[in-house]
Amino acid sequence: MRFRIDQPLLRTAAAFSGDLHFNLRLLREAVGEAHVFGADLSDEEFTRFQHVDWELLPPGSTDRVVAQLTSRGPINPEKLKVAQERLSVLDRLGHDGFIFGKGRFARYFGARFGDRLVVLENLEYGNALYMFDENWEQLTQLSRTELIKRRDASVHRIPHLPGWQSAVRKAVRSL
Known part of the structure; x- marks a missing residue:
């Protein structure tokens, strides 16, 4: 309407x-x-x-992202530690600003690199990091299952396995 x-x-x-x-x-x-x-x-x-339920935050606002994650309700200390570690990985990559989810994306956070590349994280166990090098506003409206099924070349999924930080660093530099 x-x-x-x-x-x-x-x-x-x-x-x-x-x-x-x-x-x-x-x-x-x-x-x-x-x-x-x-x-x-x-x-x-x-x-x-499309309305995207994301808030864009300036570089250097790691503490603000953590504060917003904790303000949404109880978050166990282990998840908080994971969030801080993942934020510091993104922070060291020289991003152009943080992205913090709102509404149904409340447990998501990430960073923008330039005009096109967006990296998103989620605190839930088993979730991978997602990188979008095109159309992130539209693609982030899809469920995780829909994203995986699409096999879209502009969506890169990096599981949090040993060495994931290097894979993210390499992908950010190449994209």
């Missing part, structure tokens, strides 16, 4: 910024969310947009 404000907003108008912010606040208050799209965006083009 899409709600629109029918007030024309011209970027060149003196009141543009104030009117834009007012309309965004109005939509957030009325329906809980608001985004800005061009007036010529068709309904068909709009349906191609």
